[in-house]
Amino acid sequence: xxxxxxxxxxxxxxxxxxxxxxxxxxxxxxxxxxxxxxxxxxxxxxxxxxxxxxxxxxxxxxxxxxxxxxxxxxxxxxxxxxxxxxxxxxxxxxxxxxxxxxxxxxxxxxxxxxxxxxxxxxxxxxxxxxxxxxxxxxxxxxxxxxxxxxxxxxxxxxxxxxxxxxxxxxxxxxxxxxxxxxxxxxxxxxxxxxxxxxxxxxxxxxxxxxxxxxxxxxxxxxxxxxxxxxxxxxxxxxxxxxxxxxxxxxxxxxxxxxxxxxxxxxxxxxxxxxxxxxxxxxxxxxxxxxxxxxxxxxxxxxxxxxxxxxxxxxxxxxxxxxxxxxxxxxxxxxxxxxxxxxxxxxxxxxxxxxxxxxxxxxxxxxxxxxxxxxxxxxxxxxxxxxxxxxxxxxxxxxxxxxxxxxxxxxxxxxxxxxxxxxxxxxxxxxxxxxxxxx
Numbered sequence: 001x002x003x004x005x006x007x008x009x010x011x012x013x014x015x016x017x018x019x020x021x022x023x024x025x026x027x028x029x030x031x032x033x034x035x036x037x038x039x040x041x042x043x044x045x046x047x048x049x050x051x052x053x054x055x056x057x058x059x060x061x062x063x064x065x066x067x068x069x070x071x072x073x074x075x076x077x078x079x080x081x082x083x084x085x086x087x088x089x090x091x092x093x094x095x096x097x098x099x100x101x102x103x104x105x106x107x108x109x110x111x112x113x114x115x116x117x118x119x120x121x122x123x124x125x126x127x128x129x130x131x132x133x134x135x136x137x138x139x140x141x142x143x144x145x146x147x148x149x150x151x152x153x154x155x156x157x158x159x160x161x162x163x164x165x166x167x168x169x170x171x172x173x174x175x176x177x178x179x180x181x182x183x184x185x186x187x188x189x190x191x192x193x194x195x196x197x198x199x200x201x202x203x204x205x206x207x208x209x210x211x212x213x214x215x216x217x218x219x220x221x222x223x224x225x226x227x228x229x230x231x232x233x234x235x236x237x238x239x240x241x242x243x244x245x246x247x248x249x250x251x252x253x254x255x256x257x258x259x260x261x262x263x264x265x266x267x268x269x270x271x272x273x274x275x276x277x278x279x280x281x282x283x284x285x286x287x288x289x290x291x292x293x294x295x296x297x298x299x300x301x302x303x304x305x306x307x308x309x310x311x312x313x314x315x316x317x318x319x320x321x322x323x324x325x326x327x328x329x330x331x332x333x334x335x336x337x338x339x340x341x342x343x344x345x346x347x348x349x350x351x352x353x354x355x356x357x358x359x360x361x362x363x364x365x366x367x368x369x370x371x372x373x374x375x376x377x378x379x380x381x382x383x384x385x386x387x388x389x390x391x392x393x394x395x396x397x398x399x400x401x402x403x404x405x406x407x408x409x410x411x412x413x414x415x416x417x418x419x420x421x422x423x424x425x426x427x428x429x430x431x432x433x434x435x436x437x438x
Contacts, residue, residue: 060217063224064209066245067237071198071205073308073341074114080338081110083193089283089328103283104128110190111353114197115345117183118142121190122353124152137352138189143172143180146362146379148354162357169372169379170266170365177366179266188262192316192332201233201252201294202261208235208252223248233258233273243301244309252294260292278322285322293319304341312336351377 086105093099106127113120119140126133135158137148150158150165171181184204187194198205207230209215214229224239233254240248254260260273273289280286299313314334321327343349362372362379371382 057215060215060226063217063226063239063245064237067239067247068206070244070246070309074197074310076115076342078111078113078338078340078343079196079336081112081190081193081196082335082337083108083110083191083332085192085330085332087283087328087330089285090326091280091282091285091328095282097282106130108191108193110193112190113343113345113349114183115350117180118350119183119186120350120353121186123189124156135354136189137354138186139350139352140171140181140183140186141350144169144174144379145171145181145186146352148352148356150354158354162355162360165356165360166363167356167360167374168363168365174364174367174372174379177266181266182262185262185264192318192330193334195250195296195314195316195334196310196336200235200250200296201254201292203232203259205235205237205250207232231257231259246298246301246309246311247296248298250294250296250298253291254293255289255291260289283328285320285324285326285328288323289320290323290325291321293317293321295319304339306341308341310336310339 084105084107087103088100089103090099092101092103097103104127106125108126109124111120111122117140119138121136121138123136124133125136131154133152133156135150135152137146139146139148147168147170148165150162153159171177172179184197184199187197187199188202190196190199208228209226209230213231214227216227218225218227220238222241224241224245226237226239228235233252236249236251237247238249239245254273256274258273259270260276262270273292276289278284278286278289295317297315297317298311299315300311301309302312303309312335316332316334318330318332319327320329356374358375360374362374364370364372364379372379373382
């Protein structure tokens with residue numbers, strides 16, 4: 001017999017005993033007996049509900065444990081990813097295009113090295129029909145984030161002109177900032193490909209689960225389905241027991257007061273879905289947002305030599321529905337091209353792959369008015385790298401030396417004359433005082 005059934009049986013017995021006492025009781029005893037019965041029934045009922053919730057929570061944790069363990073394993077790995085994307089919007093009709101026309105498309109290539117909260121993210125972004133690419137490097141070490149952006153030539157190599165290459169830094173360790181940049185905030189630069197690390201709808205799956213005010217577990221077509229409702233939105237995971245309880249699908253829906261995305265400014269509050277206003281473009285509608293939907297469909301899983309499972313491909317669909325009813329949709333096909341678990345990272349593993357000239361200017365967020373430079377793989381104040389002049393011996397034959405010497409002699413002579421005058425003045429004053437006494 002389950003604990004819940006036992007609690008119900010005990011509550012019934014309490015009710016029967018109370019009723020018998022009520023029948024033989026007199027006067028105020030009736031009220032006392034009824035009060036005891038109600039208290040007992042409420043306590044036992046609440047106890048049963050809490051036990052049922054604990055049992056449900058324990059089942060959900062057990063179902064999610066393999067997926068969360070898999071994500072933790074990827075926090076110490078190196079992997080390469082390719083993402084091909086297309087964007088469509090109802091707004092294209094306003095620009096003389098078909099409603100299902102592709103507004104923009106392209107391919108992103110990523111190399112990611114991660115060791116806990118330390119991260120190197122190198123990306124190459126190429127728009128459709130473009131022969132040049134945008135090259136990006138994000139390096140997160142000990143809470144400090146260095147960001148480099150440059151362009152490639154037609155051969156895909158970094159340009160040698162560094163005059164327009166912005167380098168920025170934010171976070172811990174510079175200009176008195178003590179806040180560390182969260183690793184998930186940097187991983188978001190992978191956009192839809194960040195789902196590999198468990199980021200869906202701009203937040204990690206743990207955010208939806210740990211903050212979940214309502215969680216349910218059900219079985220559907222042989223899959224374990226977990227639903228969680230939190231301030232980040234509503235998330236649903238379809239987990240496949242045949243694939244080690246890893247996801248077959250993840251969906252996230254946001255609207256109203258749901259958190260849409262974290263602020264890129266450290267310490268600032270998250271953006272709220274219902275408060276976002278869009279300016280409008282060929283892709284983005286104008287006005288507010290009614291709902292945002294994120295869906296990830298996982299392809300076949302591959303098994304590494306040590307038994308680790310990872311999806312080789314994922315299809316990510318982002319759908320934004322404006323208050324006007326207009327819809328903007330982006331679809332991304334993500335493919336994992338290489339994976340190395342627990343590699344032997346060194347200090348050099350977390351340095352920018354893009355070339356940064358020695359002494360290149362760095363803009364530090366929160367201290368943009370101060371000069372900083374990139375020297376020996378460090379961001380340092382500009383004045384700290386200026387070469388110090390080597391002290392030179394005085395040249396006593398120089399005109400400057402003679403002028404300084406003459407001024408010093410005249411200054412000393414003036415001090416002597418002043419002191420002599422003060423002494424004479426005091427003696428004269430003392431003599432006049434003596435004469436007046438006589």
